[in-house]
Amino acid sequence: MADSLRDQLLKSGLVKQVRDEQRAKPASPLPRGNRPPQGKGKPQVPQQRRDRGEMDLAKAYAIRAQTEATERKRAEQEAAEQARLKRERKAKVQKLLEGQAVNKPDADHVRHFEYSGKIRRVHVDADQLAALNEGRLGIVQQGGRYLVVSQAIAEEVRSIDPHLLALLVDPQAATDDDGVPDDLMW
Incomplete structure (x- = not known):
């Protein structure tokens, strides 16, 4: 029970057989410098290229946030302007209507x-x-x-x-x- 799976595979001879099959495969047609990396996980991207990509993404988020803030500010200014114009029209109408109504309380x-x-x-x-x-x-x-x-x-x-x-x-x-x-x- 103390034997690990690796040890058990080595004892059974399966691991040796797989290694022999890999050696028997023909060589890859790609030159050695263009082969994909043999390590686990994602292919490694050079550090300089990865940093530049992250900066571009950060710049894009910053530009988007700035654009949204500008649009929000413009919309608020337009709403404030519309409210101001509405208040001015309401005040003009109220001043115009002072004493001009001819409603009668005893109308039938x-x-x-x-x-x-x-x-x-x-x-x-x-x-x-x-x-x-x-x-x-x-x-x-x-x-x-x-x-x-x-x-x-x-x-x-x-x-x-x-x-x-x-x-x-x-x-x-x-x-x-x-x-x-x-x-x-x-």
């Missing part, structure tokens, strides 16, 4: 309209309802509320930020027999 009619893919409503009186339908008044969304404003104010809001204009009927729009403009048809 409801005017429904589509805004942001949903049906919304605003309470108006009979005169405001007629003016909204004729395009003399418009509806602007500000701070979660819908404000009834004059046509001129609604047009100015449209020029500043078109997304805030909730409703402004075009009096020049063609209408069918039922009185509903063509662009409001389902």
